């Protein structure tokens with residue numbers, strides 16, 4: 001390896017204000033997470049600086065004494081970037097940068113978007129990241145009065161793909177409109193696809209959960225989907241749907257989704273709506289939890305909160321406690337929930353998971369009355385094979401059948417259901 005091939009790593013300082021109304025512990029967890037996010041983005045965390053303060057300073061986030069301290073720390077240690085754990089206003093960023101006189105300042109959301117920009121692969125994913133950046137990051141960069149075309153490449157300024165972040169507000173506005181149009185078009189196509197998939201009636205499980213919980217690993221383990229699974233935050237940004245044939249021969253769909261995290265900026269949720277909506281359009285959810293993470297309970301809370309905000313709370317849920325091979329600390333045992341303890345890595349517990357999945361699918365079966373016209377008699381045989389038929393009467397105007405149908409079978413005979 002030549003010296004030139006070693007990538008320059010940005011040395012960064014993490015910054016957090018703990019105000020009187022904050023839960024100290026939650027802030028600590030959030031900072032730990034910020035450190036992982038920074039590392040995922042390719043930075044080296046030099047240290048953390050925390051200020052206890054009544055409330056964040058509306059102009060500069062930290063107080064002026066602390067800012068002087070930070071300025072010295074940065075200049076003595078070649079720090080190029082300061083990352084605030086809270087989301088900052090454009091003027092807070094600009095003012096703090098003025099105080100520090102050197103290092104750039106970004107916030108948690110800009111960092112997350114930076115990682116998203118790096119990881120987005122599909123056309124839709126890239127459009128969604130660009131849209132979120134134009135709405136969130138760009139106003140914060142413009143606030144600094146810098147020429148964006150000369151930025152780029154560094155953490156917090158990375159744009160998706162080839163597209164350039166534009167400085168001109170009118171250009172930004174136009175680009176936002178055009179991206180929204182393109183995304184609406186993609187969404188329309190998706191709706192059509194969903195429509196035909198619904199007709200096929202194949203039961204669909206959405207795999208959801210906190211980032212790095214093991215969602216992609218689970219999909220890969222079950223279907224050999226070959227989705228990238230990495231010990232990184234936000235390895236997955238695009239949804240992947242694969243068919244899976246269960247042990248008893250039943251076909252279902254499994255969809256891997258983008259990971260969730262606390263304090264997801266609203267803008268980002270909005271821009272990623274079409275991806276996140278996949279969760280809502282599932283028939284049931286597999287909520288994957290990394291039980292080896294000491295913070296798994298709070299991660300589960302955040303996940304459930306977001307599921308609720310995405311309008312998917314009513315769906316049947318199976319709680320999949322993953323990474324049990326690392327040794328479990330405790331079981332939740334909350335009875336009313338379907339819980340299963342697995343290792344997506346070595347396959348432990350997958351049989352049990354599958355039996356829960358059967359249970360969910362079966363709970364979705366209902367009794368229907370069907371009237372088949374005489375020229376559709378072939379469906380009688382189909383129903384005997386694919387449903388549990390309770391009663392059949394051949395009458396003059398057709399065959400009257402009562403049968404318990406799952407979603408797929410129901411889809412096949414939809415037009416004859418009374």
Ligand SMILES: Nc1nc2c(ncn2[C@@H]2O[C@H](COP(=O)(O)OP(=O)(O)OP(=O)(O)O)[C@@H](O)[C@H]2O)c(=O)[nH]1
Pocket residue numbers: 209210211212213214215216217218228229230231232233234235236237258259260322323324325326342343344345346
């Ligand atoms: N020990 C252990 N590691 C696992 C298990 N499942 C996943 N991992 C590891 O956890 C890391 C994250 O796994 P992913 O499958 O990428 O997680 P994800 O939920 O898809 O993450 P994002 O796409 O980033 O939201 C990888 O390094 C996996 O190898 C498991 O059951 N046991």
Ligand SMILES: [Mg+2]
Pocket residue numbers: 215216217228229235236
């Ligand atoms: Mg993933």
